[in-house]
Amino acid sequence: xxxxxxxxxxxxxxxxxxPAGGESRSFTMEVERGTTLAQLYEILRxxxxxxxxxxxxxxxxxxxxxxxxxxxxxVFPPVAGG
Amino acid sequence: MAYIVRVNMTEGTVKFEEVxxxxxxxxxxxxxxxxxxxxxxxxxxxxxxxNKVVFAPGIVTGTSAPSSGRISVGGKSPLTGxxxxxxxxxxxxxxxxxxxxxxxxxxxxxxxxxxxxxxxxNKDGGSLEPAGDLVGLGxxxxxxxxxxxxGDVDFAVTGPAGERFLSMAxxxxxxxxxxxxxxxxRGGLGAVMxxxxxxxxxxxxxxxxxxxxxxxxxxxxxxxxxxxxLREHGVTKPGxxxxxxxxxxxxxxxxxxxxxxxxxxxxxxxxxxGKIAGETIAEIISRRxxxxxxxxxxxxxxxxxxxxxxxxxxxxEHVSCLEYESxxxxxxxxxxxxxxxxxxxxxxxxxxxxxxxxAGVTLGVAMEAGLxxxxxxxxxxxxxxECAKGTPLGYIIGxxxxxxxxxxxxxxxxxxxxxxxxxxxxxxxxxxxxxxMTSTMGADxxxxxxxxxxxxxxxxxxxxxxxxxxxxxxxxxxxxTAFIDSSGYCLFTxxxxxxxxxxxxxxxxxxxxxxGTAWTTExxxxxxxxxxxxxxxxxxxxxxxxxxxxxxxxxxxxxLPPHNxxxxxxxxxxxxxxxxx
Ligand code: SF4
Numbered sequence: 181x182x183x184x185x186x187x188x189x190x191x192x193x194x195x196x197x198x199p200a201g202g203e204s205r206s207f208t209m210e211v212e213r214g215t216t217l218a219q220l221y222e223i224l225r226x227x228x229x230x231x232x233x234x235x236x237x238x239x240x241x242x243x244x245x246x247x248x249x250x251x252x253x254x255v256f257p258p259v260a261g262g
Numbered sequence: 263m264a265y266i267v268r269v270n271m272t273e274g275t276v277k278f279e280e281v282x283x284x285x286x287x288x289x290x291x292x293x294x295x296x297x298x299x300x301x302x303x304x305x306x307x308x309x310x311x312x313n314k315v316v317f318a319p320g321i322v323t324g325t326s327a328p329s330s331g332r333i334s335v336g337g338k339s340p341l342t343g344x345x346x347x348x349x350x351x352x353x354x355x356x357x358x359x360x361x362x363x364x365x366x367x368x369x370x371x372x373x374x375x376x377x378x379x380x381x382x383x384n385k386d387g388g389s390l391e392p393a394g395d396l397v398g399l400g401x402x403x404x405x406x407x408x409x410x411x412x413g414d415v416d417f418a419v420t421g422p423a424g425e426r427f428l429s430m431a432x433x434x435x436x437x438x439x440x441x442x443x444x445x446x447x448r449g450g451l452g453a454v455m456x457x458x459x460x461x462x463x464x465x466x467x468x469x470x471x472x473x474x475x476x477x478x479x480x481x482x483x484x485x486x487x488x489x490x491x492l493r494e495h496g497v498t499k500p501g502x503x504x505x506x507x508x509x510x511x512x513x514x515x516x517x518x519x520x521x522x523x524x525x526x527x528x529x530x531x532x533x534x535x536g537k538i539a540g541e542t543i544a545e546i547i548s549r550r551x552x553x554x555x556x557x558x559x560x561x562x563x564x565x566x567x568x569x570x571x572x573x574x575x576x577x578x579e580h581v582s583c584l585e586y587e588s589x590x591x592x593x594x595x596x597x598x599x600x601x602x603x604x605x606x607x608x609x610x611x612x613x614x615x616x617x618x619x620x621a622g623v624t625l626g627v628a629m630e631a632g633l634x635x636x637x638x639x640x641x642x643x644x645x646x647x648e649c650a651k652g653t654p655l656g657y658i659i660g661x662x663x664x665x666x667x668x669x670x671x672x673x674x675x676x677x678x679x680x681x682x683x684x685x686x687x688x689x690x691x692x693x694x695x696x697x698x699m700t701s702t703m704g705a706d707x708x709x710x711x712x713x714x715x716x717x718x719x720x721x722x723x724x725x726x727x728x729x730x731x732x733x734x735x736x737x738x739x740x741x742x743t744a745f746i747d748s749s750g751y752c753l754f755t756x757x758x759x760x761x762x763x764x765x766x767x768x769x770x771x772x773x774x775x776x777x778g779t780a781w782t783t784e785x786x787x788x789x790x791x792x793x794x795x796x797x798x799x800x801x802x803x804x805x806x807x808x809x810x811x812x813x814x815x816x817x818x819x820x821x822l823p824p825h826n827x828x829x830x831x832x833x834x835x836x837x838x839x840x841x842x843x
Binding site: 189191192193195205206232233235238239240254256257258259260261262 | 495496497498502503504507509510511514518519520536540585587708711717718725726727753754757824825
């Protein structure tokens with residue numbers, strides 16, 4: 181098969197782009213093999229200006245990262261605190 | 263005219279002194295640390311007559327500079343045995359500054375044991391009056407009583423924990439709606455207040471002349487740049503993440519990064535993180551309606567407004583505020599995912615006068631010891647209540663994580679120089695670990711917040727799991743922070759200042775505007791380093807050296823899931839922070 185499954189979590193102001201809708205920020209989706217993180221954002225229709233960064237499997241990655249099966253992806257707008 | 267208020271608790275006197283020339287350009291942390299360095303013998307007992315507790319508003323505090331209502335509290339810490347500065351955002355800071363109070367120095371202790379006094383300050387002077395009837399009260403009752411008796415005043419107070427000299431007692435200030443909720447929490451300075459017999463300070467600023475500004479035009483130009491930067495940056499702008507979700511928006515980020523300390527620092531991820539995260543907190547607050555609110559400010563004039571007010575299911579006010587640190591400490595670190603229970607634990611801390619971070623780390627250690635189970639919210643509530651009751655168990659817990667660990671023979675104690683670690687796992691975020699280990703304050707995240715580049719991609723980007731280059735990074739952050747803590751600005755302004763150079767310029771211009779100095783942005787690190795060096799030399803004289811700049815041993819050999827990394831920053835690297843300063 182040429183598709184793979186990834187878990188996506190859209191945090192804070194990005195949750196409104198979740199296809200699951202409402203308050204559910206976490207969902208699983210199928211993408212084609214070779215899809216990059218930047219392409220995933222396009223599929224989800226998240227305006228690039230709203231995204232600050234993403235962690236995949238606990239590591240911060242850049243947008244050219246090529247998604248792997250079962251990746252756990254957390255996407256964030258600018259967030260801080262202390 | 264600015265002046266120093268010197269309060270002698272042995273003599274019962276309150277004197278107003280001229281500000282010595284050497285203190286003229288100092289404020290906030292620079293001033294409290296300098297006075298402690300000049301006047302407190304480093305080897306004194308923190309609870310004895312020779313320690314002092316010093317209060318100092320920041321340089322621009324009390325002016326129209328945005329987010330600048332901060333006050334520093336300094337002394338020798340009963341928790342770390344070293345110098346301590348803890349700071350809070352509160353209208354009390356602005357009131358003192360407007361009255362011209364550059365610092366309050368409290369020295370000595372009452373001749374009669376167990377006596378407590380209230381210091382009252384207004385534009386005409388100051389006096390000490392017996393505070394016997396306020397002793398033993400929870401701080402919510404204290405706040406009510408003060409309002410009834412003195413009307414529209416600000417306060418600084420120590421709670422039942424500080425009256426008992428417990429090392430995790432913080433100094434509590436009022437927020438802008440008079441809640442006892444803004445803490446100079448860390449290091450046990452509430453116990454130093456208690457040991458001085460100083461129950462609290464009540465400040466009536468009516469008729470105060472305001473802060474003298476040496477160069478109003480420069481000040482105004484700087485202020486404009488700073489406001490623009492704060493309104494532009496995604497984190498600090500109105501409707502930005504700090505404003506919309508509060509600091510607890512960090513729960514999910516640290517959890518994703520595998521750096522959210524869970525169940526007494528035994529894992530970097532908490533399965534219940536989603537239930538206590540800032541997003542969830544904001545959702546519940548808006549769903550419950552009633553008296554809950556996000557976007558609350560600790561003092562008038564903050565344009566970031568990062569705080570919140572938590573409401574019970576029926577909409578009535580429960581507690582302010584649910585900060586990242588507090589929610590993590592009393593939540594994830596204790597394995598507790600019930601946010602209403604976490605709110606209740608924070609309420610107990612506010613009422614008893616406890617540092618929420620030390621309280622949560624201590625409960626984690628108590629859970630490790632088997633006193634109660636991880637995740638047992640009711641057990642945690644009962645245990646924390648012991649501190650106000652003054653039971654033997656309350657005395658043990660009340661002295662913090664390191665003391666509790668020793669009492670029960672626990673080896674997994676996340677503390678440096680006796681102070682419990684905040685909400686970032688050093689094994690997953692190497693740079694903040696360097697700050698924890700080498701800070702003059704004991705484990706302290708605010709002392710050099712490398713989380714910004716390591717986790718948040720603010721002020722650059724760095725790989726959290728790599729130790730490379732982190733000594734320099736921590737040193738620069740520690741120095742910049744020492745300056746900011748002296749300026750009177752909230753540390754959260756730096757998220758914008760690190761990314762927007764004109765904002766940083768504006769910050770320095772406002773400081774120059776008030777003082778008449780000519781500092782440049784390059785001077786920020788230099789001035790900050792001077793403050794750190796002085797604090798460090800106090801610590802060395804107190805017996806704290808390189809051997810104390812080390813991680814707790816278990817972090818060297820226990821891998822932390824999910825990254826299964828240990829704390830692999832070499833000792834030489836840790837020594838570089840001050841060695842090359
Ligand atoms: S940003 Fe938050 S902590 Fe800082 S001054 Fe404003 S309300 Fe207080």
